[in-house]
Amino acid sequence: MKKFLVSLFALACCSYSIKAQKQYELAGEWKAASISQVKENGERISFPGFELSNWQPAIVPGTVLTTQLANGQIPDPFIGMNNKYIPDIYDTGRDYYTYWFVREFSETAAAGEQVWLHLRGVNYSSDVYLNGHKLNRQLHKGMFLRQQYNITKLLRKDGKNRLAVIVFPPDEPGNPNGGQGGDGTIAKNVGHQYVAGWDWIQPIRDRNTGIWDKVFIEKTGSVNLQNPHVVTLVPGKRKPTGGQQPAILKVSAELQNTGSVPLTGILRYTIDGKTVSKSVSLKPTSTTEVSLPDYSLVNPKLWWPNGYGEPHLYPVKLEFVAGGKISDREEIKVGVREITADWNTTTRSKQIFVNGQPVFIKGGNWIISDAMLRFSEARYDAEIRFHRDMNLNLIRIWGGAISERPEFYEACDKYGMLVMQDFWGSGDCNGRWLDPMKKDDQWTRRKYPDDHTLFLVSAADQIKMIRNHASLAIWCGGNEITLPQDIQTPLRDSILPKLDGTRWFVDYSNSDDMSYNFLGGNGDGPYGIQDIKTFFNHRTWPFNSEIGSVGAGDYASLERFIPAPNLVPPVYKKEIRRETVDSVWEYHKYIGYGKSIDAYGKASDLKDWGRKAQLVNYDQYRALMEGFSSRMWDWYTGVIIWKTQNPWTALRGQMYDYYLDPNACLYGLRQGGAPVNFFYNPADTSLHLINNTFVHQYDLMLVMSLFDKDGKERSLGQVFAEIGPATTRKVMDINRAIREAAKTEGVFLSLKILNLDKKVVSQNLYWLPDSSGQYSGLANMPKVQPEISASAIQKGKIAVTINAPAGGPISFFNRLSLVDPTTKKRILPVFYEDNYVSVLPGESRTVVLDYTPKNGVKPMLALEGWNMPEQFISIK
Structure with missing residues (x-):
């Protein structure tokens, strides 16, 4: 095992920061061709002068499908039934989606300069050629294993270089037979699983074959500084404001001496105007890990999760200097914080602490930004900002997808979003349940993927890539199942302690170690639309990793991807107790609203349906978050919604659509998760006050009123209140008042919090049904002209x-x-x-x-x- 791990760490050392000393991306100007059109080998194709005039423009980063889409060869698979008509790799064979990608670039190496080529993600295997030379000794495999090559000696003197990469699809593309992950064999690869289809997406026809992440050129001196590691220790229980006791920084980095002679220099870093350094001697052609002296940061500005304080980030510059010259430099942003987890004996679940303070987890499950891997920093920033605006504080990266990109984590650092990162496995594909849709039995699937060494090497590489981000809070072995034991054990006991060692590792997403399952079942849910009282009176798992509901958009959202003939509303059928829907809706995985729309009156058309669906959306997610918050530290330590976004045009569980148009789910959740909130429990008609901050709240004026459909107000009183930090408590019961006022046509309930300046801190408006459960008053509201x-x-x-x-x-x-x-x-x-x-x-x-x-x-x-x-x- 020791020899194996030494080899593993050596293989996983190809890392770099986005902001190295001299680095640029090879974006744009790529060309591509199918192997069916190209008979020459890589040495010939990569030699400048080989004719490319009949090759097509390519999208890199991207996939074969994104290139085909850009060239008008396939219809947009996110619209209507288009995806159904794109050839699937299971039927065509792997050669159909095996492609060459070529890029020319200008570069030379000055004296003493080293030039490096980085490929941050290729799916699934590849051979890489430059100027007539093959760079990799053997076929490179693995979606999550990066590549680094020293290309200094292969650069042409005239600076005109050609890079050629042949990309092969996953070894096992799987049969997309309608099961979760199709027939399950997609999990035999070390890659993502959703591409064979899931209950929220149709299959991705090329399984996302391509150079799916960025390609970089980096220039250094003879010493390459890589894999910097910054650990911050924040002892004690801190507050977001006021003076701070010192925090401790532990910084290390790997120094690769590419030269044939020993070298002496200085490794140093700068933070907050202070520099920490160490003299280093490096052996020739070697890589050495160097730890700098611990540094005590005086009165630090701490990083806090959303809703609890500012997520402050320090710019940190690391350099290696030899002979008075900077050989290499890496720049990163560091959030000074310490995250711990402890067992809450009352709830029987883990409880998260940041800087010594308990954080009630309000989270969302995240699949991926775009199902066809069309990533951008702007899209990441927008999506994480939406999650910030929902008043969430954690995003869980689901195990059937990817380890997210550094740009995703940069956005989470910026907006104060904690992250739970799953590794690559799921109960569906990896054998937790008996499933007639799967090709192999559970015993066989339990051993997926085929190459366990590749999984571990890839995991080590990805840990190094994202471990410096303040937002990264939890590692998770897999979705709803542990990884195979000979993966799980070294990952948990050797790799993570050596490469990180600062974060809680939970063995799988609904593990008893996370949330003791004393209720039976598989440890998560329920899913789908709920009676909103359920969120208050039905106790679920104490740290619920997946609980979901509806999430369709309004007409403006739906018409973006549903063809005009199919823009028809679902119709609830009493005799079958569910809705009937159009075939396009079925194809886009519609999850039903049941009879909840009809409570507002039968929809006259899709515009009316979409408008009423937003009322349901708002109510569902406000109640979900207020229900869990009402039992904070009593029943629950956290909840993670399944799910808050869709990377495809699915008609379920989303706070905004694929096109980044928010719906009412987002704003209901925003209200329900407000840091200080005054809310209504429909299960027992009580009013509650919650303070989900670290600050004692004094002199809050609580104002309670009822309004009928005509706007006539009836006061329920007002009272000053105070509430301690991280606390929720009952204020009063209004059963009789509600019952009488709502009986005939329903009623509006207004709850406000005012501060001493009489400014509104929070305001919550509920629309309550009549005694038959119908919203009859809303249907007859007078028009208003504001x-x-x-x-x-x-x-x-x-x-x-x-x-x-x-x-x-x-x-x-x-x-x-x-x-x-x-x-x-x-x-x-x-x-x-x-x-x-x-x-x-x-x-x-x-x-x-x-x-x-x-x-x-x-x-x-x-x-x-x-x-x-x-x-x-x-x-x-």
């Missing part, structure tokens, strides 16, 4: 104010949209301070919109309310 203004307050920011007239009804459930003035289509993405907002009679609400302006487009505001027709308003 005053609406929209003003640009700075570039990319617009303030929208809604004034509801006194003496009239509530201006209810107003959906704000920023639109193109010509097409009236929504501009995406836009970040709304709040949305689906309601304004009480005689009151005013102002919402700030944040977007990226485009040259020549002056947007308009669209606003549509429940009791107000859509309006288009010019922005001053």
Whole structure:
């Protein structure tokens, strides 16, 4: 085992930072061709002068499908039934999706300079050629194992170089037979599993074959600084504000001496204007790991999760200096924080602490940003920002997908999102359950993948790639199953302690080590739409890793990917107790709303259906988060929603659609997860106050009112309250008042928190059904004509104010949209301070919109309310 691990760590050392001293990406200008069109070998293809005029433009980073899509050879697989008509690799054979990718670039090496080629991700195996030479000795395999080559001696003197990469699909593409992960054999590879199809996606036809991640050129001196490792220790129990006791930094890095002679130099790093250094002697043609002296950072600015404090990041610059010259430099951003986990004996589940403070986990399950691996820093930033806006504090990366990219983690660092990173396995493919859709039996699937050594080498490599990110909080062995024992044991006991050693490792996503399962079943759920009372009175697993509900968008979202003939609403059938839906809806994995839409009156068309679905969406996710929060530290230490986003145009579980258009799920969840919240428990008609911060909250004025459909108010009183940090408690019961007021047509319940300046800290508006469970009053609400203004307050920011007239009804459930003035289509993405907002009679609400302006487009505001027709308003 010791010899094996030494070999493993050596193989996994090909790492680098995004911000090295001299580094650039080989983006754009790639060409591609199928192997059926190219008979020459790699040495010939990579030699400058080989004719490429009949090759097609290629997308790198990307896949064969993204290249085919860009060249108009396939229809968009995210729209309608298009994906059904793209040839599947299981039927065509692997050669059909085996492609060459070629890129020319200009580069030479100056005296004493080393030039490196990095490929951060190829799926699944590849051979790499440069200027007529093969770079890899044997076929490179593994979706998650990066490649690094010293190409200094192979660069042409005239600087005109050609790189050629042949990419082979996964060894086992699997049969997409409709099972979770198809027939399961996709898991025989060390790669992602969803590409053979799942209950939220149709199969990806090429299984994402291609150079799916970035390709870089890096230039260093004779010493290459790689795999820096920064560990921060924050002893004691800290607070987000005020002076801080020192924090300890432990920094190390690997130094690769490429020269044939010994070398002496200085390894140093700088943080907060201070420099820590160490003199180092390096043997020739060797790699040495060097640890710098521990450093005590005085009065540090700490990194905190979203909702608890600022996620401060320090720029850190590491350099190796020899002979007075910088040989190599790496720049990273470091969040000073310490994350620990302990067992809560009351809930019987793990509890997360950051800087000594207990953090109630409000999380979302994440699949991947784009199912066809079309990543961008801007998209990552937008998606993580949406999660921040939901008032979540953790994202779990599901094990059937990937280890996420550094740019994803950079966004999580920026927005204060903790991350739980699964490794690559799932109970569905890897044998937890008996499944007639699977090709192999459970005993065989339990041993997947085929190459356990490749899995461990890849895991070590990925750990080195992302371990410095402050947001990374938890490693997880796999989704709903442990990894094979000869993978799990060295990963847990040897690899992680050596390469990281600072984070909790949970053996699988719903393990008893995470959340003791005293309820039976498989340890997660329920899934699908719920009676909202369920979230309050039905006890689930104390750290629930997956619990989900609905998530369809409105008409503007649906029409982006559903063809016009198929834009028909689902219809609930009492006799079968479920909905019937169109075939395109079925293909896009629609998860039903049951009879919940009909409680608002049968939908007249899809626009009406989509509008009513948003009311259900808001209610579902607000209740989910308030239900779990109401039993914080009593029943629960955390909850992770299945799921908060879709990387494909699926009709289920999402707070925003694939095109980054948010729906009411996001804003219901935002309200339900507010750091300080005053909320209603529908199960027992009680009111609760929660403080999910580390600060004792004093002098909160709680204001309670009922409103009928016409806007007539009945006060339930107001009272000053205070509440300690990380606490939830019952305030009062309003059973009788609610029962009487809601009996005939339902009623609105308004709950507000005011501070001593009489400013609103939180406001929560519930629409409650009548005694038969119908929202009859909403159907008969009078129309309202609020005053609406929209003003640009700075570039990319617009303030929208809604004034509801006194003496009239509530201006209810107003959906704000920023639109193109010509097409009236929504501009995406836009970040709304709040949305689906309601304004009480005689009151005013102002919402700030944040977007990226485009040259020549002056947007308009669209606003549509429940009791107000859509309006288009010019922005001053």
